[in-house]
Amino acid sequence: MGKITIDRDACKGCGLCSINCPEKLIIMDESMNVRGVHPARFRPDAQSADLATDEQKCKGCKMCAIMCPEVCIEVYR
Amino acid sequence: MKKVFERPASLRAVPTHYCSGCGHSIVHRLICEVIDELGIREDVIAVCPVGCAVIAYEYWDFDCSEAPHGRTPCVATGIKRVHPDKVVFSYQGDGDLAAIGTAEIIHTANRGENITVFFINNGVYGMTNGQMAPTTLIGQKTSTSIHGRDIARDGYPMKMSELLSQLPGAKYIERVSVDNPANVLKTKAAIKKALKHQMEGKGFSLVEILSPCPTYWGLSPKDACRRIEDEMSKVFPLGVIKDA
């Protein structure tokens, strides 16, 4: 069982975390951050998410953080 | 739950100037992770290139020097000869290492200087607006090859790792990439191996890292990573080139 935190305003919207998450738990947010890009968002944080199922899925595998060029992501397990 | 991933201590917590999806930021972080894991921050002296990473010293919390374009290995050699007990690395792009600095890297490797070189190969000159590099692929469009790199006019992409591996003074050369998490972890392993190689006094080491440049490839970060897998690594094969 794991979770991540994403520094929303540091994100440059490259999407590499989202593409590489094996559980597809990262989406690009509809709203923009201070940089004017759509930042990555951990889906269990989104209001539209199926919270119970999604929270179980994160394994804390760190693929997202390993790819992130801006070191926006911290991973917990 | 406990934290299993965070920013390495020797990577300063400041925003970088790198483009969205740039490989430089990933490699900067990996170098800092390795330096922290080896506990050598106070012994490291880095030499920064001219190119997009010219201000890498803003992000790295250890001693750094600038160098004139291409002369990075010379500056690193001078530092290492004066402080043989310190860990000295140069960080160079494809213009710095394979164009203006070709003579310097060959002779540094030939003398077997006990330094480590991180060669960031993204097949284009980013800093100066996307010109052709010695590692640009045939047919690749850049600001100085608007119809695509043409063999007759521009010659072929240069395989610097293979070229340098001919030299007896070059001891460990590996080519890696940062286009997916597995490859990023291999890059980190190569960085660690190269720095340990130097710390054990084993001689010249070089890690060539295929890196995305979404801006000047005209691709999204996702497509840029795919291009490394589908096209770049066919011309620049990944793997250990030399491990003497």
Added chain:
Amino acid sequence: MAKILMCGNEVIGEAAVHAGCTFYAGYPITPQNELTHYMSFRMQESGGTFIQAESELAAINLVLGAAAAGARAMTSSSSPGISLKQEGISYMAACQLPAVIVNMMRGGPGLGNIAPSQADYFQATRGGGHGDYRTMVLAPSTVEEVWNLTQLAFDLADEYRNPVMILGDGILGQMMEPVEVVRRHVQAKNAAGTHKPWALTGCKGRKPNVIRSLFLGEGELEELNRIMQMKYDKIKSKEPRFESLYTEDSDLVIVAYGTTSRIVRSAISKARHEHLHVGMFRPITLWPFPEAQLQKLAKKSKAFLVVEMSAGQMVDDVKLSILGQRPIHFYGRAGGGVPTEEAIVEVIKDILKPKSRKRVYA
């Protein structure tokens, strides 16, 4: 103390070791090869580093690295090779790094020849590379002066954190004169950054150091330039050096430096035998040029003659110093030509007794 005969080029090497030089990088070029050869074994003997670099360009950059690491470092070359070093010298001035660069001038421009010349004066004193910077330039004229000025060069470089150039020529490099050198086993002083808090030595116990010359922020580079100019102003007020010969009663003052000054000295001796009141002002620092001291001579002397092994370069600085107060004549030989005493005496006579002479040129 015994004196030994050494050639100028080798004396530079030995003096450097005595001054604590621990790093030398160079590339072969006539007429300074004796220095490179000498350092190739002397550096090792004294515990320092010698690298025969792949080019003069690589050599200056190796020196840049060694200097950034806190060592006393030196490179040497001759005119075309010094052209290659200009980029590195500009960077070192901007990064405020000390180093000694030796130029044993040869005939130019281009590949030229291997005869002596003084045609790199502009290159040495006007920066040579890009940007607003200066290199201190020392011009020895005897092998003994080579010994002294080389050691001074390292001290000045460290004191002002700036490159210093020793400007000689093929004659000075090749000639052998007695000099008091005790060629003992001198352990090169360990200058690994202990008294240079800015040097790159690994950031233990302090904040990381950065050696850089790129300053993109608004006003940052202008501020660096202001600091550099203040340094140069201090050098201009404290460091000019020169020698005067008979200038207190000279109608004509000859301005010459380096090897040319030796020939002028003999010419003056001959001229004085013929009761011509001529003297010499010999700049020892070409930058900072001793302009204040030269200007003082314009009060009493009636004219100046500049003699150079070039088409006329230092003559500009003499004109800037005298500011039109007296006529300034020039006699030079370019392309490796060396003035003779006889020719200089003829020129002196032309200037001091023009009406009584037919113009005959050597």
